[in-house]
Amino acid sequence: MHIVVLTGGIGGARFLAGVRAYARETGDEVTAVVNVGDDVIMHGLRICPDLDSVMYTLGGGADPERGWGRVGETWTVKNELAAYGAEPSWFGLGDKDIATHLVRTTMLNAGYPLSAVTEALCARWQPGVRLLPATDDRLETHVVVDVPAAGDDDGGQRAIHFQEWWVRYRGDVPTHRFVFVGAEAAKPAAGVLDALASADVVLVAPSNPVVSIAPILAVPGLREALTTGRAPVIGVSPIIGDAPVRGMADRCLAVLDVPCTAAGVGGLYGARSTGGILDGWLVDTTDARTTVPDLTVRAAPLWMTDEAATVAMVRAALELA
Ligand code: FO1
Numbered sequence: 001m002h003i004v005v006l007t008g009g010i011g012g013a014r015f016l017a018g019v020r021a022y023a024r025e026t027g028d029e030v031t032a033v034v035n036v037g038d039d040v041i042m043h044g045l046r047i048c049p050d051l052d053s054v055m056y057t058l059g060g061g062a063d064p065e066r067g068w069g070r071v072g073e074t075w076t077v078k079n080e081l082a083a084y085g086a087e088p089s090w091f092g093l094g095d096k097d098i099a100t101h102l103v104r105t106t107m108l109n110a111g112y113p114l115s116a117v118t119e120a121l122c123a124r125w126q127p128g129v130r131l132l133p134a135t136d137d138r139l140e141t142h143v144v145v146d147v148p149a150a151g152d153d154d155g156g157q158r159a160i161h162f163q164e165w166w167v168r169y170r171g172d173v174p175t176h177r178f179v180f181v182g183a184e185a186a187k188p189a190a191g192v193l194d195a196l197a198s199a200d201v202v203l204v205a206p207s208n209p210v211v212s213i214a215p216i217l218a219v220p221g222l223r224e225a226l227t228t229g230r231a232p233v234i235g236v237s238p239i240i241g242d243a244p245v246r247g248m249a250d251r252c253l254a255v256l257d258v259p260c261t262a263a264g265v266g267g268l269y270g271a272r273s274t275g276g277i278l279d280g281w282l283v284d285t286t287d288a289r290t291t292v293p294d295l296t297v298r299a300a301p302l303w304m305t306d307e308a309a310t311v312a313m314v315r316a317a318l319e320l321a
Pocket of ligand 1: 008009010038047048049050052053068069090091092093097163166167
């Protein structure tokens with residue numbers, strides 16, 4: 001069986017660890033289609049936070065406490081940059097992590113597409129699943145906010161990169177909308193449409209629906225491949241009770257006026273039969289009463305406390321499929 005997972009962020013990375021453990025038992029093949037909307041160029045280096053979260057987590061090199069970057073990290077370069085007054089000072093790159101960005105940026109500058117660069121980086125980390133960026137093209141999530149630009153005192157709206165919105169302002173600024181810059185012209189990365197065509201099931205990881213999954217679906221052709229494909233599409237709720245398992249989904253959903261509940265996110269994805277993407281929606285047992293129009297909803301424990309609990313989640317999602 002071929003399992004394709006749409007994913008982004010640390011929640012998606014941990015879910016994938018469960019998918020990989022499940023697939024090791026069954027001999028199934030796993031492909032992860034990963035969000036690139038968080039990608040950013042800082043200090044001349046191309047940083048891919050979601051691809052790296054998955055690669056480091058599955059490769060055993062992630063910092064479990066911080067949730068991003070490398071375990072046992074040191075910060076000499078960050079401190080040196082600060083000594084030069086080099087901006088952005090609000091974004092920290094660890095020394096070990098920088099090696100990844102240097103290799104990636106060098107390969108991209110030499111003309112390799114991001115999908116090929118990711119494959120090359122994974123030769124070291126051996127994540128045990130195939131990692132594909134959603135697109136090889138530039139697609140960046142920007143956020144329209146009320147933060148005045150330097151020297152601009154009219155308090156007008158401006159668009160800032162998602163990383164500035166989240167890391168610098170912690171999402172705590174008047175926010176109007178998210179924009180996926182470059183999405184209209186983006187094409188699915190090499191391998192993505194083939195993966196979806198050969199999928200026996202597609203899982204939507206418990207990732208942020210607004211800034212992790214929506215940018216993947218914004219790539220023209222990708223959503224269509226999903227909704228017209230033969231594989232059932234099962235979503236796993238990133239919300240338990242009325243709070244995200246981790247991260248900033250509550251702030252993002254509020255911008256869209258979508259309730260931060262399993263029903264709210266299930267409704268946002270929508271049923272495939274009525275123009276949405278899902279055939280089934282897996283929610284936590286505390287949300288067992290959730291209903292979403294035209295969608296089959298099942299409940300299972302969704303706290304990814306350890307790998308065994310995550311494997312049980314994956315099994316429940318596949319049973320629903
Ligand atoms: N998150 C932070 O809160 N502060 C940082 O300085 C920061 C740096 C950083 C560098 C590389 C990387 O891959 C991720 C990094 N993150 C940092 C995490 C990142 O901002 C977000 O959590 C994700 O983009 C959301 O999935």
